[in-house]
Amino acid sequence: MSEYILEMDQITKDFSGVKALNNVNFKVKKGEIHCLVGENGAGKSTLMKVLSGVYPYGTYEGNIIFNGDVQKFTKISDSVDAGIAIIYQELALFPDLSVYENLFVGNEVQRKGVVDWNQTIVESKNMLEKVKLKVNPDSLIKDLGVGKQQLIEIAKALSKEVKLLILDEPTAALNEDDSENLLELLRELKKEGITSIMISHKLKEVISIADSATLLRDGNTICTLDASKGEITEAAIIKNMVGREISDIYPKRDNKSFGEKILEVSNWSAYDPQIGKQILKDVNFHVRQGEIIGVAGLMGAGRTELAQSIYGNPKSYKLQGDLTVEGKRRKFKHTKDAIKAGIAYVTEDRKGDGLFLTQDIKNNISVSNLKEISASGVINENEEIKVAEEYKQNLTIKASSIEQLVGNLSGGNQQKVSLGKWLFVNPKLLILDEPTRGIDVGAKFEIYTIMNSLIAEGMSIIMISSELGEVLGMSDRIYVMAEGEIKGELSAEEANQEKIMQLATQ
CATH class of the missing domain: 3.40.50.300 (P-loop containing nucleotide triphosphate hydrolases)
Structure with missing residues (x-):
């Protein structure tokens, strides 16, 4: 037998x-x-x-x-x-x-x-x-x-x-x-x-x-x-x-230099009326130009809620506190206000919230900024094709063409389309929520490389991740959250898994 x-x-x-x-x-x-x-x-x-x-x-x-x-x-x-x-x-x-x-x-x-x-x-x-x-x-x-x-x-x-x-x-x-x-x-x-x-x-x-x-x-x-x-x-x-050796899955950045604060959040609290619960409590943090900030914590710590409260508050939380973008106090009533201020958010749920799976790559990328390729309310299809081809090439999206349905792409390539969609609005600050969830090690390396190239161009990134290796490998500074609060801030040099978990379980 x-x-x-x-x-x-x-x-x-x-x-x-x-x-x-x-x-x-x-x-x-x-x-x-x-x-x-x-x-x-x-x-x-x-x-x-x-x-x-x-x-x-x-x-x-x-x-x-x-x-x-x-x-x-x-x-x-x-x-x-x-x-x-x-x-x-x-x-x-x-x-x-x-x-x-x-x-x-x-x-x-x-x-x-x-x-x-x-x-x-x-x-x-x-x-x-x-x-x-x-x-x-x-x-x-x-x-x-x-x-x-x-x-x-x-x-x-x-x-x-x-x-x-x-x-x-x-x-x-x-x-x-x-x-x-x-x-x-x-x-x-x-x-x-x-x-x-x-x-x-x-x-x-x-x-x-x-x-x-x-x-x-x-x-x-x-x-x-x-x-x-x-x-x-x-x-x-x-x-x-x-098919190749990747000696270091987290590519290093040379000549790290940080500019002025691009974002500062002070005494930031949020109440969710749908569940009748305080979900964020007196959160304070900042992000400088050219910096990758890691946000770590266990599931339910409030990381995604923090991102959404900053990004125009789409969940209609009751907010308190101050939000400053490039030195100016702001109050976003809608996600489009956050986008206009230079903030973009790549959701953790690319299939449910981030992409139109039944539409092609071209439509998914252009939908975030149709005004850029339109005149008198009419989309310039040639410009739309040009933009989609540019992002397909720059982000190395593996697909037969920009007309391939996004639902038929692999997870890693779907994530790249989601990135392209929000890069098209030319943000100053990019919030990445679980940027490599459900994708393989090769695609992760490519995403990390893209992140580094964006930072080199002067962008800032907030990276929310449940993978401690990812947080440690890519972040310049790390904030650790638990129960809707920031429990501590760690520099890249002092951070390790034990310190993060100790703060995350406080």
């Missing part, structure tokens, strides 16, 4: 003549945690969609062998019935339904054709216990944090007697504690004989949890590394993933 629970042999998948997968071979041993790694656009998600039946049999070439049998999945339910469950980065839960309803939706506990809700709740408690999640099954999904929702997705998969669990960037939106809890759960499930495939861009996670790691690049299988042989190292992963 084969030691492999899954063998994907010579898988080829085309999209309009472009090969997303080119004779990919992928083997997973029974009971192991196997990481699938590669740059955005390498083919990882496409391969898993072939496996799960999203791309049905007949739309690809090659064979899928699962549990010793050749599979011909024509729909998702076929793979589910075989014991395969996939959990995507965008969780597929119903926010207005309870935990127990979500756990068994489509898989209801029935008695004589009628849903047995009492038994459903009992079974839900058993599933929640398996994933070590202490929540009331009656709780609504929308009232739970992302970390708990992720565990509910896994519990949902376990309720269907899963044999192979696939997780696509499961920790992308989680803080460090929730991420570690999730990884520990995968280790526990491994002891119970459940095989896992995890797609991740977080190399430390891959190194800590993977028994094996398969590297994809440009739709091709590059290699499979074995942890038991000491092959899974950061250097080996990066070299095989991007």
Whole structure:
């Protein structure tokens, strides 16, 4: 009997003549945690969609062998019935339904054709216990944090007697504690004989949890590394993933020089009337010209709320305090007022808030500053094309053309389009909220390089990030937030992970 629970042999998948997968071979041993790694656009998600039946049999070439049998999945339910469950980065839960309803939706506990809700709740408690999640099954999904929702997705998969669990960037939106809890759960499930495939861009996670790691690049299988042989190292992963060595993922800036204060916030407080809560309390900080300010803190610390309160207050918080831009006190009633003052904000949720996924690159970049390419209310299409081509080239956006739909781009290239959109308004201060969330190490390096070039041109940047390495590697100064307050300021020279976490947990 084969030691492999899954063998994907010579898988080829085309999209309009472009090969997303080119004779990919992928083997997973029974009971192991196997990481699938590669740059955005390498083919990882496409391969898993072939496996799960999203791309049905007949739309690809090659064979899928699962549990010793050749599979011909024509729909998702076929793979589910075989014991395969996939959990995507965008969780597929119903926010207005309870935990127990979500756990068994489509898989209801029935008695004589009628849903047995009492038994459903009992079974839900058993599933929640398996994933070590202490929540009331009656709780609504929308009232739970992302970390708990992720565990509910896994519990949902376990309720269907899963044999192979696939997780696509499961920790992308989680803080460090929730991420570690999730990884520990995968280790526990491994002891119970459940095989896992995890797609991740977080190399430390891959190194800590993977028994094996398969590297994809440009739709091709590059290699499979074995942890038991000491092959899974950061250097080996990066070299095989991007096709080159990146000796320092955080590119250094030479000749650092800072100008006058571009932004100063004093005694800044914010009250959110929708939740009836004070979310910012007496915040004081400043940013100088040519400076990258890092804002660190745990999830819920108030970092995004701070950015949005500065950027024209789109959430209609009740604000108090002083906001000074280039020495002038300002009060922004709308985001367009902040833009006019030279402030731009790249949201952490590029898919939900930052981009129009069903429109092309050209439209997404130009939409932020249509007046610049219009006359008498009519868009100059030639100028629009010229601008989009310029940003595509300068930001190295990998796409067939500026008319490619943004929704079809990789995460890293979507982030570059989001950057281009706001660079087109020619800001003096750029706020980047989780600028590299969900993108691979190669794309991260490119984003960091772009940031440095913008600083060299005289721009200032506020970078909000949950990745401590990123904060330490890119910031000139660091502010640490907790519970809506700034708990401390650290210079780049004195900052380290221990000091940041000590302040973040005050």
